[in-house]
Each structure stands twice: as structure tokens, then as C-alpha cells.
Amino acid sequence: MKNPELNAWCDYSHVDVPHAESGPLSGLTLAVKDIFQVTGYPNGWGQPTRLAEAEPDTETQSVVQAMLDAGISIAGKSQCEELCFSLTGINQHYGAPVNAAAPDRVTGGSSSGSVSLISAGIVDVATGSDTGGSVRAPASYCGLIGLRTTHGRISLDRTMPLAPSFDCFGWFAKDAETYRAVGKIVMQADDDSTPLRRLLGCPDLDALLLGDDEYLAYAKACEQIEKHFDDEREFVSLPFDINEAYWAFRKCQSFEAWQALGDWISTRKPDLGPGIKERFEFGQSLSQQDFDEASGVRLDVRMKLEEMIGSDGLLILPTVPSCAPLKSEDQDTLQAFREQALMLLCLSGNSGLPQITLPLAEVYGAPMGVSLIGPRGSDQRLIDIAVGMLG
Numbered sequence: 400m401k402n403p404e405l406n407a408w409c410d411y412s413h414v415d416v417p418h419a420e421s422g423p424l425s426g427l428t429l430a431v432k433d434i435f436q437v438t439g440y441p442n443g444w445g446q447p448t449r450l451a452e453a454e455p456d457t458e459t460q461s462v463v464q465a466m467l468d469a470g471i472s473i474a475g476k477s478q479c480e481e482l483c484f485s486l487t488g489i490n491q492h493y494g495a496p497v498n499a500a501a502p503d504r505v506t507g508g509s510s511s512g513s514v515s516l517i518s519a520g521i522v523d524v525a526t527g528s529d530t531g532g533s534v535r536a537p538a539s540y541c542g543l544i545g546l547r548t549t550h551g552r553i554s555l556d557r558t559m560p561l562a563p564s565f566d567c568f569g570w571f572a573k574d575a576e577t578y579r580a581v582g583k584i585v586m587q588a589d590d591d592s593t594p595l596r597r598l599l600g601c602p603d604l605d606a607l608l609l610g611d612d613e614y615l616a617y618a619k620a621c622e623q624i625e626k627h628f629d630d631e632r633e634f635v636s637l638p639f640d641i642n643e644a645y646w647a648f649r650k651c652q653s654f655e656a657w658q659a660l661g662d663w664i665s666t667r668k669p670d671l672g673p674g675i676k677e678r679f680e681f682g683q684s685l686s687q688q689d690f691d692e693a694s695g696v697r698l699d700v701r702m703k704l705e706e707m708i709g710s711d712g713l714l715i716l717p718t719v720p721s722c723a724p725l726k727s728e729d730q731d732t733l734q735a736f737r738e739q740a741l742m743l744l745c746l747s748g749n750s751g752l753p754q755i756t757l758p759l760a761e762v763y764g765a766p767m768g769v770s771l772i773g774p775r776g777s778d779q780r781l782i783d784i785a786v787g788m789l790g
Contacts, residue, residue, distance in 0.1 A: 429466060439456070445482060480533075482679075484674075513571055525570065529545075530652065535718050538571060544572065544789070548569065565748045570585070598628055599708070642742075654682050654685045708752070719744070721762060723766075
């Protein structure tokens, strides 16, 4: 097994997957999160019971195939959290990959192996997925760019579903230019070219930072962002209740997760890790009426957030409340951090708007991301902003 010290690869035999000899991604190496089908590899979903029944796939997920057609080569499949229903990066069956940017802290998940490999410089590109925050949180924790794409913009065929109305394709890369090069392969140019120049700040969201040290680091990063724009932030109040938005997200995501995987869980009875078991049980307990009511709140959040951002706005917010939690934290502490993080992460999930996290802050010697949420379909413009700031 390659790089065993990172605990980031799935322990699969290497398969030579055909790829183009030339193209815009030629010479780059790719790790594929273990929820995307790749010809010749099993698709294990971070779960041993699933892996035991998974035959090698005979087709490759279409976006991964587009990257292969652009010249990238697959180095292997990367670990993920169990059924992708966690944010810490600790899989009870396979352990925790290493965060090279802060080795005593978690990588975040569920795209834990992918972000570990990029932070350690082992591969050039790694795929991820983001349902609740599984690209944005690990990118923040490991000091990387992470984009949650506009929902539905990139295909998720031949991919393990978790909560389809939230699930998004994502990726990590060694630098901003490589990130943009991948973006040009996995999605078309933005339909709208309106410059994103109106900066918005929201004290209601900034207050979700854990403490003064985090706020000072975040404020310094916001000043750095403002230098790239003509105007300073306009501070606005959040036009909805953040707790209601959080619970709408939790209920919709959990309900959908049980609809997607509940039959498999009920039939196979896998040994699910702490937190993950309870999240699926919560989804099982919800009724269609619960889901419909939460969906109404979610729609209200989407409409109000879209109205606030408009066609040219950028909402600046902390990606998560602090840097990555320490690996030594107990389960209760990790769960409390997860809940506060989801209050920030749920805005993009509820609305379907794109959000990019940038490695602009540091606290306690570890990275902390700062995010921009843009208008629907502004993904390429958000990446261009990242390149302009990070080079």
C-alpha cells in the first residue's frame, strides 16, 4: 500500500485505467474518492459490509472519465468516511487519514483520504463530494481551496447517493491554477459573465466563530479579500433564522439519506460507527410530513439568500467555526463542533448556491478557511477569484 503513514488510500490492488496520452491535464495524477465508480476498482463507500459485496466496476463515473480523457492518470482510490455521513475524517473501520497541514488534528470528511493526499503532496488532484460540507470542511482544515459547486451543475452518475438534493461533485488540487484547469474540464463556462464585485458581510454568521482568536484571524482574512475589490463589505442581517435553516437542512438531509440507503442498511445490517448510526436512525424516524415542512423552510432560505446575493454579490463567511478539531477530542466535543459547523455549511446546501473556501486564515498554528457564496451558476467566476487571490 502506498504512503501507509497517511492512511489515505483504499487498500485495493492498482489498476491501470486507460487515459489520454495528451490533454490539458496530462502529467497530473488523480485520487478518486471511494464513492465514484472506476473501471476495475470496487466501490466500497467507506464501509466493509459494502466492500465485501462490491464487484470491480465495469464503467467509470462520467466526470472522472472526462478527466481521464483530458490526460490525467488515476493513482488509486482514496478513503472516505463511512457512507459519507460524517465531517470529522475518522472512520471506525479504517482509521483516520493524516492532515499534513496539522498532523495532530483531523482532516475532516467525508472526503478524508482525498484531502490528506493533496495536503501531503502525493497526488495533484483528488475527487470529493459535498453533501453537508464534505469538500468545504476538509479543505478548510487542511489549508486548501474547496468548491461546493452549484447543485446539479456536475453529473453524479455512477456515484453512491447520500442525499440527492444536496449531493455535489467536488475536487481538491495542489494549487489554484491546477484547480482552475480541472474546473474547465468538469464543467462548462458560466452562462452569466456578470462580475462579482458586491461584498456582503453578516454579523449573524461571523458570531458562529468559536472565540476571539478565530475572529481576529477571520477579520484579517476579510481585509485581504477586500483588497481585491473596489468596495468594502456591506454588512447585512441574515434574512432568516439560522437555527431554522440548520434544522431544515438536518431533516431534509437525514430523510433523503434514509430513502437512499435505508433499504440497504435494513437488509445488510452493517456495523455503523458512532454518530453515523444515530444519523440514519434520525432519518428513519422522520415522516413525509416532517420532510415536506422542512423543505418549505429550505425553499424560503433559498429564495431569501438568492435575493440578498443577487446577480453580482459575494457573501463572505467563515467556512467552519475554527481550525480542525484535535484528534484527541471526545465524541461529544466533536459532535458539538459538527453542529455549529453545519449552521455555517447549511446555507449553500439549502440554497444550492456555489460556495468556495479559501485558505486565508490561520489559528492555533492550523489552517482556517474563509468562504465566498456567489450567485447560482457562478462557479467558474469563484474559481477565477481564488486564482486572483492565491496565484
